[in-house]
Structure formats: structure tokens, C-alpha cells
Amino acid sequence: GESVGLHLxxxxxxxxxxxIINCAYSNSASDYFIWYKQESGxxxxxxxxxxxxMDKRQGQRVTVLLNKTVxxxxxxxxxxxxxxxxxxxxxxxxxxxxxxxxxxxxxRLTINx
Amino acid sequence: xxxxxxDPRHKITKRGQNVTFRCDPISEHNRLYxxxxxxxxxxxxxxxxxxxxQLEKSxxxxxxxxxxxxxxxxxxxxxxxxxxxxxxxxxxxxxxRQTGELFFGEGSRLxxx
Numbered sequence: 001g002e003s004v005g006l007h008l009x010x011x012x013x014x015x016x017x018x019x020i021i022n023c024a025y026s027n028s029a030s031d032y033f034i035w036y037k038q039e040s041g042x043x044x045x046x047x048x049x050x051x052x053x054m055d056k057r058q059g060q061r062v063t064v065l066l067n068k069t070v071x072x073x074x075x076x077x078x079x080x081x082x083x084x085x086x087x088x089x090x091x092x093x094x095x096x097x098x099x100x101x102x103x104x105x106x107x108r109l110t111i112n113x
Numbered sequence: 114x115x116x117x118x119x120d121p122r123h124k125i126t127k128r129g130q131n132v133t134f135r136c137d138p139i140s141e142h143n144r145l146y147x148x149x150x151x152x153x154x155x156x157x158x159x160x161x162x163x164x165x166x167q168l169e170k171s172x173x174x175x176x177x178x179x180x181x182x183x184x185x186x187x188x189x190x191x192x193x194x195x196x197x198x199x200x201x202x203x204x205x206x207x208x209x210r211q212t213g214e215l216f217f218g219e220g221s222r223l224x225x226x
Contacts, residue, residue: 008153032212043204043217044156089155099211100146103155
């Protein structure tokens with residue numbers, strides 16, 4: 001049968017619109033979060049990060065929001081462009097002592113012309 | 114190019130053969146990570162090194178897998194007696210710090226026939 005892993009959450013938006021990609025993280029003790037973008041056949045690329053002492057951080061066309069109460073992270077991309085089409089992963093850094101990133105499943109973003 | 118370099122980019126092998134992947138991290142990054150990524154999934158942690166010391170190994174890393182970083186610079190990941198379930202993208206990442214962003218390479222895609 002078909003692998004569950006192939007059912008990647010997807011989001012389609014019109015070019016120029018804003019996108020919001022959501023992520024639920026697992027460990028309430030995680031203190032660092034990061035969003036990566038991965039294009040087909042390439043390794044993940046850093047987009048933006050945030051530490052747990054903040055609830056919002058802005059970059060160029062991107063904003064990350066952190067809600068620790070419900071363990072939720074979101075990535076907002078303003079004025080999407082065709083080059084934004086990719087799979088987006090959130091990752092959490094496990095608490096001190098483990099020092100590695102744990103990735104979520106990812107969301108495929110498609111920009112329609 | 115001073116990014117993380119991985120070789121080979123693609124490897125096709127028959128079940129039962131051994132394969133070895135090489136990773137050259139960003140110069141002066143003392144932390145080096147190996148992740149595995151299957152289709153539609155986020156990267157899964159395998160192991161990491163601080164300098165030449167292997168500090169953590171995932172339960173995903175069976176006895177057939179071995180990673181080394183003999184001089185604290187490049188690293189190799191060897192898979193012995195490959196199985197079809199080993200087919201995946203093997204990603205290497207490096208970092209100059211104990212916490213924060215990981216810089217990923219483009220990955221080595223393994224196909225086991």
C-alpha cells in the first residue's frame with residue numbers, strides 16, 4: 001500500500017499572496033526553533049530561527065511566531081514568489097544535553113502564477 | 114564554495130553491498146551531524162561528532178552503520194550489507210556552535226536495488 005510518508009501536507013497559494021505554514025512541536029522543554037526550506041534534490045536551507053524567550057521574529061519577507069502555550073510554531077511568507085515553492089520544515093532543538101535538531105514532517109508550498 | 118560538501122551525490126548499489134559516504138564540513142566547524150531523509154519525511158537524526166568524538170548515536174543507527182571523523186575534519190558514513198530499506202537521502206550538516214543553526218550539504222542519495 002501507499003506509504004503514509006507520501007501524504008505530505010500541502011499548501012497552494014497565488015503568487016503575491018501571503019502564506020502561513022503551521023507546525024506543532026513535541027517537547028515543551030525545547031528552547032530553540034528553526035525553519036528550513038528544502039527544494040527538490042537539495043539539502044535544507046536556513047530561513048529563520050527563534051528562541052523560546054521570544055514570541056515573534058521577523059526577517060526579510062518572513063516572520064516566525066511561537067506560541068509556547070500550545071506548542072505551536074508558524075512561518076509567514078509575505079508576497080510569495082515562484083521561488084518560494086519548496087517543502088518547509090520546522091525543527092526544534094532538544095534541551096541542553098542532547099544538542100540536536102528534531103524535524104517535523106514538512107509542508108509542501110506551491111505558488112500558482 | 115565553502116559550504117558543506119558531500120560525495121557521492123548519488124549511489125546505486127545492489128542489496129548486500131557496502132557503501133561509504135563522505136562529508137566535508139565547513140572549515141572550522143567542530144560539530145558534524147548525519148541525518149537520513151526518506152521520501153515525504155523530515156530529516157531524522159543519526160549521529161553527531163564534536164571534533165573527532167562521536168557524542169550520540171540514534172537507535173536508527175543499526176550495527177550495519179558506522180560513522181567516523183578521525184581527524185576532526187571530514188567524516189565518513191559506511192553502511193555494510195545494504196538493504197532496500199536503507200534507500201534514502203543521507204544528509205550531513207555542520208555547526209560552529211553547541212546550539213543553533215545547522216548548515217546542511219546537498220546530500221547523498223542512496224538507492225539499493
